[in-house]
Amino acid sequence: MLENQELRKAGLKVTLPRVKILQILEGSQGLHMSAEDVYKALLDAEEDVGLATVYRVLTQFEGAGLVIRHNFDSGHSVFELARGEHHDHMVCMESGEIIEFIDEEIERRQKEIADKHGYEIVDHNLVLYVKPKQKS
Numbered sequence: 001m002l003e004n005q006e007l008r009k010a011g012l013k014v015t016l017p018r019v020k021i022l023q024i025l026e027g028s029q030g031l032h033m034s035a036e037d038v039y040k041a042l043l044d045a046e047e048d049v050g051l052a053t054v055y056r057v058l059t060q061f062e063g064a065g066l067v068i069r070h071n072f073d074s075g076h077s078v079f080e081l082a083r084g085e086h087h088d089h090m091v092c093m094e095s096g097e098i099i100e101f102i103d104e105e106i107e108r109r110q111k112e113i114a115d116k117h118g119y120e121i122v123d124h125n126l127v128l129y130v131k132p133k134q135k136s
């Protein structure tokens with residue numbers, strides 16, 4: 001199984017909870033999930049994995065570089081697979097929906113600003129908190 005290889009590559013032993021949780025994160029609803037979301041998905045799949053295990057595994061995944069944790073202001077931490085491609089996020093304050101975007105102009109400007117101050121960017125995290133536009 002692909003998940004087994006990914007776990008080993010990340011230096012983690014293959015265990016059933018780890019494989020199941022990785023599968024869920026790789027699924028279509030898995031783009032940005034809280035530990036509770038993952039737990040509910042496991043329940044739906046009738047997998048017997050406790051919430052404490054979900055937290056522990058997600059933290060292990062984060063430590064191994066398999067997932068990225070986001071602490072958006074809207075509530076719980078959410079986790080997404082580290083896919084190696086940079087993107088920024090928009091969080092809808094009404095629905096909690098998380099939208100990914102990438103904007104070359106923003107990326108370029110950030111580099112320029114850091115450069116102007118004598119720095120280069122190591123990493124950045126841009127989050128826009130949004131709400132649906134009022135119809136006029």
Ligand SMILES: [Zn+2]
Nearest residue numbers: 080087089100
């Ligand atoms: Zn994302």
